[in-house]
Amino acid sequence: MSGLEAAAEKQFWFFYAVLAARYVVIAGLAFWVFYVLVPQKFARRKIQELFPKRKDYVREVGYSFCTFVIFALIGVVLSSDQVKPYTQIYSHVSEYGWGYFGLSIVLALLIHDAYFYWTHRLMHHPRLFKLFHLTHHRSVNPSPWAAFAFSPLEAVVEGSIIFVVAVLIPIHPVAIVLFLLLMTIYNVYGHLGYEIYPKWLVNSAVGKWLNTSTNHNMHHKFFKGNYGLYTRLWDEWLGTTHAQYDQTLAKLVEPAPPKEHLQEA
Template sequence: MLLPEDIFQIFLYITTASFLRYFILAGLAYLIWYIWLKKRASYKKIQLKFPKTTDYQREIAYSLLTFFIFGLVGMVLYNPTIRPYTLTYYKISDYGWSYFILSFFLTLIIHDTYFYWMHRLMHHPKLFKYFHKVHHQSTNPSPWTSFSFQPLEGLVEAGIFVIFAFVLPLHPLMIVIFLFFMTAYNVYGHLGWELLPKGANKHWLWKWLNTSVLHNQHHHYFKNNYGLYFSFWDRILRTLDERYDEEFEELKARSISKV
């Protein structure tokens, strides 16, 4: 995958690709859970109420603004003047398949660490209203919430791509794989339903994942649970919500008769 040389075309390419990923993945999740399975699975929704139509409209509008910002950052990073100074490589043979596969896990670990710390910072009372307030207007998140950021947060979120460009050698195909995974996991985190099975919160492996319940708590209570893909920073630094296990297990034990 090669980006065009014209800077406006680069901006258009990145922005359009972001729009499409969002609308395909968030739209598919919305169609399945908020339309097709709404009546049959509503008793398993993490927060039983549904967002208002105005919430969806606000989230989509701010998400479009976020992708505009992503496009601008991408245009700066990958224009013909700066691109040669990045660590992006175009032949898998340059680093081999082993590194290509390893680089996927490195992107997740680096992104999760970056996200945890900048997320905690944006919750500082002096910064919150300028960076993170819009995202937290969605106290009951939906798939459309996943990229609903005000401009300053959108710029901070895009900072991970600057880090990748100058710190981690990545093949364009891996960048595409990462972007799809990042979008899909963001949609899952804001889905409003928990897809992992009963007991996953205490499983030796799955407990280290940032689940939909875990991130839903963050939107509901406005604190704790700052990770993106994993929970290890929250567990190590004791910012995991103490109600997490109880609420995860209550949700998985919930039946229609109990609602």
């Protein structure tokens, strides 16, 4: 094995370890709180009444760890001398300043939001669904572990967003790390199985455009509509929001009635 190959292998395992650790910590914490520690406390916020079965959790974790093989390989390719020169990845924050550093993360999220909507909707095409997306949709009632439960082909599609971002905008490696961290957090939230956003947020001028766990859970349940990731902009613009979304969300975020009222009833 040449020195270059050894370095690439070491880099692969570093990326894989980071991806796996991030998933275990974020998805694991969400699962522990909502599914093990105090599920009864959030019972009113459970989107689907039933819980996934143990075999569902095992499947979701297994496919997720396979996904990280693809993601780690994508990271190695992006970092290689053959590909990196064709990107706009820069090394020193001073080149663009801290203001742009923060803006680049927001831009990356917006680019990803558009990329996800269109690739997601495309993978629902009858000729592509079984090959690309069926694995993920085996989680009809997803748990946090389902966040990265992709087939190998879907993992390539999902992971390739980093190439798109790095080519379209100047971005610092640390900004990429923060972008991917936010992506993971929101992806786990989308598969949480509970709606944790408060009523005031989802009804606010900005909050009503945010994607919710309810939105994505309904996508898993019904297989149609609600294709967005971070926002509902594309779904609203193109009329792909599920017809029962607003009604379903409203019931979940409605505050619990006072205890006195329950006692009287």
